[in-house]
Amino acid sequence: MILQQYKIVFGGTMGAGKSAAIQALSDIPVVTTEAVNTDTAAHHKFLTTVGIDYGEISLDDGTKIGLYGTPGQDRFDFMWSIVCKGAIGTVVLIDHSRIERLKDLDFYLNAFEQYGANVVVGITHLDKEHDQKLKIYRDWMQIHQKKFPLFAVDAREKDDILLMIETLIATLEFQAIPTVQ
């Protein structure tokens, strides 16, 4: 299969690790658009993405894929439709340490699956809370009839993020296989 489009988008909760994931994975220095975060009620981190992050990875066959990070806060939702145009898939990262984690999952899946059905979900910050871990997300997906691949990840770990990217690509390739009637 020839990949016609070479873009993967990272969406999800503010502070979930979108920028960190791209930093971990990119083969090139990442282009960032960060500003001082004045909304400390939403998250305590010092910097927040207000435009896009851009990085690249090269696959084994030499194909380059652009990695596009989006701002997490919903006042930047105008960026999401722009960035998602032409993407082959979306990684949605959810911060497990937030109490509203399932509401976040609902919100970001609704926001991003409208731009493309090839989505994987990564749950981050699982080291901060141990209760139930991925079960709550599997149960939520079952109830809401969603069938996205689900991963527990550390956004700083290249191998964790790479696994999600490979899943997106494998899903795309599988869908391209012609079915025999």
Added chain:
Amino acid sequence: MNNSREIPQELIDSASLELQRFLNTVIGIDFVMLCSSDGFELALASKKNIENKGKIAAVSSSILAMVSAFISEIQLMGCQTITLDAENGKVFLTAINHRNYPMVMVAVTNKDILMGQMLYYYKELGERLAAEPLDVAS
């Protein structure tokens, strides 16, 4: 606990007066807005009702951040003002390099604005807003 990143109300109040003065001085300005660099509206002076103020603030911060990243990639320095030329008006975006509180200023004008006058007073306003302490002109 005091949040040192939150822009003080005194600065916002002073800025509001400065923006209003700018609006009254330069002919052809529709509105001028001061935002935090992460896209929150701080102060606004306007001749008409602006319904999507929050979005304008967010978009302004995004545009300026992306242009700054672009400038860096092409190895230019110090992007000062971005001017957007539309059929029915112009937009001016600039970073306010306050030592403690980085901000963004956006002004929308009619299409017939006198550019020289606009850029002169706009730059002067930006420098005043970036200075600390902020002195309100009497």
